[in-house]
Structures are given as C-alpha cells and as structure tokens.
Amino acid sequence: MWKRDENWNDWRWQLKNRIKTPEGLKNYFENLTEDEKKGLEVAYKSFPIAVTPYYLSLADKRDPSCPIRRQIVPTYSEIDPKVQVFCEPNALNEESEIPHLTHRYPDRVLVTLTTMCPVYCRHCMRKRKVGKPEKAISEEEFSPIWDYIKKHPQIKEVLISGGDPLVLSNEKLFHYIGELKKIDHIEVIRIGTRTPVILPQRFYDEGLLRFLEKFSPIWIVTHFNHPKEVTEEATQAVENIRKTANPVLNQTVLLKGINDNTQTLEELFRKLIKIGVKPYYLFHCDPIYGVVHFRTTIEEGIKIVAGLRGRLSGLAQPTYALDLPGGKGKVVINPQYLLGKGKRGYIFRNYEGEIVEYQL
Numbered sequence: 001m002w003k004r005d006e007n008w009n010d011w012r013w014q015l016k017n018r019i020k021t022p023e024g025l026k027n028y029f030e031n032l033t034e035d036e037k038k039g040l041e042v043a044y045k046s047f048p049i050a051v052t053p054y055y056l057s058l059a060d061k062r063d064p065s066c067p068i069r070r071q072i073v074p075t076y077s078e079i080d081p082k083v084q085v086f087c088e089p090n091a092l093n094e095e096s097e098i099p100h101l102t103h104r105y106p107d108r109v110l111v112t113l114t115t116m117c118p119v120y121c122r123h124c125m126r127k128r129k130v131g132k133p134e135k136a137i138s139e140e141e142f143s144p145i146w147d148y149i150k151k152h153p154q155i156k157e158v159l160i161s162g163g164d165p166l167v168l169s170n171e172k173l174f175h176y177i178g179e180l181k182k183i184d185h186i187e188v189i190r191i192g193t194r195t196p197v198i199l200p201q202r203f204y205d206e207g208l209l210r211f212l213e214k215f216s217p218i219w220i221v222t223h224f225n226h227p228k229e230v231t232e233e234a235t236q237a238v239e240n241i242r243k244t245a246n247p248v249l250n251q252t253v254l255l256k257g258i259n260d261n262t263q264t265l266e267e268l269f270r271k272l273i274k275i276g277v278k279p280y281y282l283f284h285c286d287p288i289y290g291v292v293h294f295r296t297t298i299e300e301g302i303k304i305v306a307g308l309r310g311r312l313s314g315l316a317q318p319t320y321a322l323d324l325p326g327g328k329g330k331v332v333i334n335p336q337y338l339l340g341k342g343k344r345g346y347i348f349r350n351y352e353g354e355i356v357e358y359q360l
Contacts, residue, residue, distance in 0.1 A: 009201050009204055010201065011195075011201040011202040014052045014054055014118070014201055015052070015167065015199070017052075018050045018051060018052055018053070018118065018119075019050070019053070019056060020048070020049055020050050020051075021049065022040040022041070022044055022049065024049075025049065025072075028056060028061060029059075030061050030062050031061075031063075031064060032073075033064045033075075035075040035076050036074070036075055038075070038076035039077070039078060042079065043075060043078040046078070046290065047074065047078060047120065047131075048120050048130075048131040048132065049072075049074060049120060050117065050119055050120045050131065051072045051120075052118045052198055052199050054198070054199065054233065055068065055072065055118075055197075055199070058228060058231065059072065065257065067225070067228055067257075067258045068226070068228060068229070070122070070255075070257055070258055071119075071121050071122055071225065071255075072119060072120075075122070077293040078122065078290045078291075078293070079290065080293075083292055083293050084289050084290065084293075086292050087287050087288060087290075088326075094327065098144050098145060098148055099137075099141060100142075100145060101144075101145045101148060102327075103152075103155070107157060108155065108157035109148075109149060109155055109157075109158055109159070110159045111145055111160050111161070112161050112162050112163065113142075113160060113162055113163070113165045113168060113173075113176060114134075114162040114163040114164070114165060114167060114168060115129060115131060115133065115163045116162065116163045116167045117130055117162065117164045117167065117194070118164060118194070118195060118198050118199040119194070119198040121194070122291075122294075123253060123255055123294045124288075124291070125286045125291070125323075127289070127290045127291060128288075128289065128290070130163050136168055136172065142176060142179075146183075149180070149183055150183050153185045155185065155186070156185060156186065157186070157187065157189070158180055158186055158188070158189050159190045159192055159221075160176070160177070160189065160190065160191045160192065161192040162192075164192075164193050164194055164195060165192075165193060166191070166193045166202050167195075170205070170207045170211065173208075173211075177189060177211075177215060181215060189215075189218050190218070190219040190221050191218060192221050192223075192251075193221070193222060193223075194222060194223040195237075196220075196222045196224075196234055196238055196241070196248070197222060197224050197229050197234060200231075200233040200236065200237035201233070201237075202237070203236075203237035203238075204236070204237070209240055209244055212241065212244040212246050213243075213244040213245065213246075216244055216246050217245065217246055217247060218246050219246070219247055219249060220246055220248045221248075221249045221251060222249070222250055222277070223250065223251055223252070224250050224252060224268060224272060224277070225252055225258060225259055225268075226258060226259050226264065226268060227264065227267040227268045227271050230271040230272065230275065234275075238275050238276060239275070242276050248278070249277065249278050249279075249280035250272055250277050250278065250280055251280055251282075251283060251318075252265070252268065252279065252281070252282050252283070252318065253294075254282055254283065254284055254285055254301050254320075255296075256285075256293070256294050256295060256296050257294070260296050260300065260304065261304065262304050262307035262311070265282070265304065265308060266311055266312060269308070269312055269316040269317070270312070270316060273315060273316045278315070279316055279318035280318055280319070281319050282301075282318040282320045283323070284298060284321070284322035286322075286323055298322070302320070302333060302334075302335050303335075305333075305334075305335060306335035309351035310352065319332055320333045320334065321333060336349075337350070342357050344357060344360070345359040345360045346358045346360075
C-alpha cells in the first residue's frame with residue numbers, strides 16, 4: 001500500500017496518500033467482521049471513506065474491537081434501518097440564511113470553512129455533510145459571513161470548524177482568520193480540529209506555527225477519544241502548539257465499544273493533562289443518522305462520569321453534556337450529589353457513596 005518514507009512527516013503527503021476506497025481498507029485489515037464486510041460493500045456509498053496513513057498505522061489489523069479501527073472502518077450498522085430508526089431527523093439544525101454560518105448563542109457563531117477532513121470518522125456529527133464533496137468555501141461565500149459578524153457587536157467569539165479547517169492551505173487559513181481578527185468586537189477565536197489526533201504532522205509546519213504565535217491566543221479545540229491516540233507524534237504536535245502560546249482543549253465523544261468505561265476515560269484524561277491538554281467536554285453521542293449504533297444511554301454516561309469523581313482532579317475532569325435536538329443548545333449532565341434537605345441542612349452523597357449532611 002505504502003511504507004514510511006522521507007515524506008511521512010509531511011502533512012501534504014499524508015493528505016495526498018489517504019486511503020479512500022473499500023479496497024484500501026480490505027487490503028490493510030484482517031479478520032473483517034460481517035458487519036465490516038457489508039459496510040465496505042454498501043455503507044461507504046452513503047458516508048465516504050478517508051484515512052491518513054498515520055492514523056491507519058495506529059489501528060490493529062487483526063482485532064475488530066480496536067478503538068481506532070472502529071472509528072475508521074464502515075459497518076452495515078451505519079445504514080441498517082433497524083438500528084438507525086432511532087436517529088433524530090434534525091439533530092443539529094445548523095442551517096441558516098447565510099451558508100456556512102450558524103448563530104445559535106447570542107455571543108458566538110460557528111463558521112464552517114470546508115467540508116473536507118483528513119479522516120472521515122464513522123461517529124461524525126456532521127456525517128451527512130462532510131466529504132460530499134470535498135470543498136472549501138470561496139471568498140464570495142466568506143464575505144457575507146464577515147459582514148454579518150461585523151454588523152452584530154454582541155458576537156464576541158468565533159468557532160472555526162468544518163470539516164476540518166486545518167486541511168486548508170496556510171494562505172487561506174491565515175487570510176480568513178486575519179480578516180476575523182480585524183473585527184474589533186471579536187475577543188475569542190477557536191479552531192475545532194482533529195488534526196493533532198489524525199494528522200499531527202500539520203503542526204510540524206513552521207509557517208503554521210509562526211502564524212499561530214503571531215495571532216495568539218487562538219484556542220485549539222481537538223478531539224482525542226482514546227488513550228491509544230496519545231502517541232509520540234500527537235504529543236509533539238501539542239508541544240509545538242503550546243510553544244506558540246496557544247491553549248489546547250479537548251472534546252471527547254462517549255462512544256459505545258470505544259471508550260464507554262471509567263478506566264479508559266481515566267487513562268485518556270490523565271494522558272491529556274500530562275501533555276498539556278485540558279479535557280473540556282465529554283459529549284454524549286448525538287442521535288445522528290449513521291451514528292446511532294455508537295450511542296450509550298445517559299444513565300450509563302452518568303455512571304461513568306460519577307466513577308471519575310475522586311479518581312481524577314478537577315483539572316482532568318471534562319464537562320459531560322449533550323446537544324438538544326433541533327439545535328436547542330447544550331445542556332450539562334451531572335451525577336446527582338444533592339439528595340435533599342434534612343432537619344439541619346442538606347443531604348449529599350460523596351464520590352465514595354457516603355451520605356453526608358451539610359449543616360447550614
């Protein structure tokens with residue numbers, strides 16, 4: 001297929017050599033399950049395939065339960081009507097009058113600069129959009145977005161997403177961010193990108209690092225789901241970002257069969273804190289068509305999060321949350337520690353299950 005050569009650490013080479021066909025994955029993986037075989041026959045027609053050589057190299061060829069493999073190999077479950085019947089028709093509701101712009105909360109907007117990703121994750125919340133086709137927005141499409149933000153001074157924060165905006169050339173990325181930086185009332189710019197996980201070589205690019213340093217702070221929000229993804233290469237990417245004085249946060253999705261247990265998440269969050277990445281959100285998997293089979297129950301999620309209390313410091317604790325259907329916003333989900341009011345104060349349960357009365 002390919003082998004590591006002198007271009008392995010060139011992010012452009014990684015993008016150019018992505019595996020994008022069922023045959024490519026069939027040639028790499030052994031012991032394909034029936035679900036995977038059927039997925040490679042039919043599911044990929046609905047949801048495209050793309051995997052960087054780097055990220056594919058992390059996957060176990062022989063183990064169908066490998067957490068990397070489960071994120072990249074299509075399965076029939078993605079289109080099985082008996083499974084996907086439980087999806088929400090309009091879970092995100094990101095459409096607006098101005099294409100590629102979503103203004104849901106008063107003080108912030110989402111701008112999607114491209115439909116392309118280095119890897120098409122099988123659990124993606126924008127699964128129905130990404131890679132169909134792979135296309136970046138034009139200057140003509142960006143102009144009304146800029147005008148809208150400029151005319152709404154209540155907007156203080158811009159989240160740049162996609163697809164993955166880091167697939168854009170340095171020139172395009174610098175241009176769009178530079179234009180947003182010219183708007184006086186914009187205080188925060190976030191970039192949502194999975195490249196530190198699936199294409200860490202992007203942050204070996206000296207031109208990109210100089211730009212990030214110049215425009216610091218830009219908040220880099222990435223997406224590690226499993227401790228197996230915290231590699232030497234990913235660690236180097238994070239270190240390079242942090243040297244530019246830009247903070248790195250992480251959003252994990254709770255995924256059945258990948259990270260839906262306390263031990264895996266504890267290991268992940270410990271590894272992230274160790275390399276300087278703050279666990280930011282743990283998202284309950286959205287009821288998106290093609291993704292439903294990755295969902296746990298909310299009760300299971302609460303139990304997992306409760307298990308992390310007392311095992312991790314607050315620094316390593318993300319906020320467990322979900323997106324309400326129809327684009328109604330995020331809500332935080334917490335284990336219930338306040339049990340009620342007693343004769344002398346409030347009754348709480350601590351992380352060990354002890355019942356304690358807090359006197360007023």
